[in-house]
Amino acid sequence: MATHMAEPAVPGTAGTTEHLTQEDRVWLLRAMLLMRGLEERAMTLYRQGKVPGSFYDGFGQEAVSAGAAFAMAPEDRLCILHRDLAAHIIRGVTPTRILAQYLGRAAGVTQGRDGNVHFGDRTLGCVGMVSMLPDMMLVATGMAMAFKLRGEKRCAMTWFGDGSTSRGDFHEAMNWAGVQKLPVVFVLENNQYAYSTPLDKQFAVDPVERAAAYGFVGVTVDGNDAEAMFEASREARERAVGGHGPTLIEAVTMRMHGHAAHDDMKYVPKEQVEEWRKRDPIDRQEGRLRSAGVDVEAVRASVAEEIDAATEEALATPMPDPGSVLEGVFCSGEAEPLGDGVARWSGFRS
Amino acid sequence: MSTMTYLQAISSALRDELRADDRVLLMGEDIGVFGGAFKVTDGFVEEFGTDRVMDTPLAEAGIIGTAIGAAVVGMRPVCEMQFADFISCGFDQLVNVAGKMHYRQGLAVPIVVRLPSGGGFSGGPFHSQNPEAWFMHSPGIKVVAPSTASDAKGLLHAAIRDPNPVCYMEHKHLYRRVRGEVPDGVFETPFTARVARAGSDLVVITYGAMVQVALEATEDLDGAAVEVLDLRSLVPLDSDAILDSVTRCSKVVIVDEANSTCAAGAQVAALIAEKGFEDLDGPVVRVSTPDVPIPFSPPLEKAVLPGVDRVKEACRELLAY
């Protein structure tokens, strides 16, 4: 196993950045707490038989999406992966719509046409993922290509896993972005396993090293540190909109749950899980904020309240009308491009 | 009106759209400086530059995937597959990302994929295919196939202006062999069928290059009044026009250049069996390419592709039935 890349960064102050205000840092915690809380609630609903299909979560990986998405401007565009719920939360998707999405309700983002985290709110600048990974790398590359052709100072970001690096679309996107020097940020979410397949069966060389071969920067970041993820993403965005091309960010983290609810993860050594539990990204952010004098319990309480209210609201929404099932295969009006999302980082407000 | 070849009509539509709409962007392998494998975009770089007539890396998934990305942020990409056969490399992006996007999340993907298709010139198994049925079977993708110069231009304009992914099947055999009057300027041809020749004794339903074959085969068939219906669009399929022809003629020959099983014509036959049964006066007859890869050597290729003689024979048999 390629342990050198799986070694977690030492917890502590590493990754803190002068670009974050205290309010920003609380927001990062809040996004991660909402992600974990919503996923736990959805899992409960799943076990109650209220969530159909399969259930996937990003337990333990919350910092990857929270930190990276936090660095994105409203006009930037995102293709978000299924373990990155915090990115949707940061862009402005409400907890009620997220739960309605899990529940297959008409009020979900895809109105019941697709399940769990297979969604993207087009009005918030997001394109929903497909299950063929990493197809969205090319879509993000294309968005960045359009930005560059039009001379716009915007970037595209996409997340994908360690398993994705073995597919041809990874190569096509990396190469294309490198050749055309596009404003795109690739976030490689290295969570140690692609379903049950460990890293040493996936690649012979750490994929972050491939970035150089495609002609651009690759950095490895502690994926369990939201602030470190933010800082690396902020830098990558600056590089992108400054015309200096793409960045590959390898976020090293650990998938703490099975691939999906049905996966008991017996192929993962217990010690490995125990080791990573000590590096929980939420614990880390809470520690930081506590030492800065923030009332973390109050943040937790407010998040819990929000999730309870959202659950009630989502459960009260209707299922989609089967009479609508044939609608919308084709667009019959004008093709409306993606809209802008919400930016939480104080840096965009100045 | 001006007279132009099928290929010139395609070029003309692309040029008009590039001039009319800044959002239009051509993407493909060797389409820029070289002008395309078939010279459809010959001279375009000089007028529109290398950004808008983009030489891409050799990556079909890349071409379609990045086109999707560009489209959802407001561009109107027109992708060229160097040969329709190579769409298999970009299949996933087209079928799973583009085709399902609007249904899943209401996000339109206005891209056109140009697919130079068809055989007849020893292109062999990888430069002769007619893969349109792959996309008919996958929801969310429109499929059109012009047979005349005028339709080549009008359908391409309509495809570029359509808010959905459109596979534009352009037949290589027609590029320089078909020539015709084409209206000047931009005009959109609707995605509906066209009666290429009206008749009442039998209808040949087909599309693309086989329209010319059907017209030639039935021009003088012992005095029979043979209708030729040019489908022009496979998705959406013009059921009304098909059933109207069946009602009128009651005998149907369906011609596909594609491999027989589950071809576009199979869908037409199914439609007629389901909705046109009461109007039939004989079996629905299909002429198509048997289920073999398209062979290279001329006598072998000729043996599998439907030609004038086979269509003529099928019509004669059915007329006598």
Place this chain on the structure above:
Amino acid sequence: MSSSRTDTLVDVTMPQMGVSVAEGTIVAWRVEPGDRIAADATICEISTDKIDTEVPAPVSGVVAEILVAVEETVEVGTVLARIATGDLGVPAPPADPDAPAPPADRGAPAPPPGPTNGAPPSGASTGNGHRTASDRRRYSPVVQRIAAEHDIDLSAVEGTGRGGRVRKQDVLAFIESAPEPPMHIESPYRPDPVPAAAAPAPAVAPGGLSRMRRQIGEHMKRSLETAAHCTSWIEVDMSRVEEARIRLGLTALSFVARATIAALREHPALNATLEGEEYTVHQDVNLGIAVSLGGDGLIVPVIQGAHELSVEGIGARVKDLARRARARELSADDVRGGTFTITNPGQYGTIMATPIINQPQVAILDLETVVKRPVVITDADGNDSIAIRSMTILGLSWDHRALDGAMAAQFLATVKRLLEGWTGS
């Protein structure tokens, strides 16, 4: 198989008319040797234990020989005659996999010429297991549809397709050449073709009459010219009917219809049709009800088998037929086969009329308004008093060619008795 022109002999065999039938007797021959015969035309008549029937020729051709004489009884399968056919060659099946499926009878070549004397072969004459062309004649969907729409017997249509197959153009040509079918005389009125919703102004003849109006006029005139019309009236106390009517939520028409039907069962001479000199008394009562279509005219839909219905059942059927009549949804069967008609224009207050008989029926009953009137009532003891009663006058027009006044009066009296003594259904 080659398509060379050789005459072929086809056997005509004693058919198996039921699984248990083993033999049959020739009753008559319709042809003689040397006669031409068309496929499906009757070649002879036979008699078996189960049924007497005709034997159709299996193919078109010339009768070559007759092998079994009249009155002779032979086993099933015995060759009765042979028909010589020429030019029966069928082209070889197409080698092209995409060529049309062969016609259904391609696999039924005539058997090769055999000896024309000696014992008849045992078993089916078409020993190769194939049935002969004629008894597996099949028609395409469009041919069957056109035939059904025009009520055509397809066996009468000559086929010009492969193997004599009847093609669309054959059946169309047949229709083209056929004489105009006779009018259905059971019903005087034919519905106009169903107009589209919000139809444009009706087609108006030069004289200003609609087509339907003119048709009604013709039928009425013909009826007056045909029948010897007489009209008889009877006054009926509808009080009991009124009571039941309100209770059941029905119209008086349903009760009068029910009583009429019962009276017709008692006096079947009125449940009859007279066509020329052919007077037919009907067992079943198929009751016509004249329905006004407003300005367009009227139509007489028929309640088939009305004698089997209760008063509620009649009410429901009347309602349904009237609705469909006004929606122009009646089918041909809905206006066919009436044996007696009731007309009921009473809603406007008129009290008497002389209805015109719906040809070829022999009588028609008219129901006008039910009005309250003072009437003299005689009780069981013979005491008279004046009471207010719901009264109506029923008029019966009848054809003096078929009936006499006494029969009409007896019928009306029965209707009166049933209505005045209404007890239930």
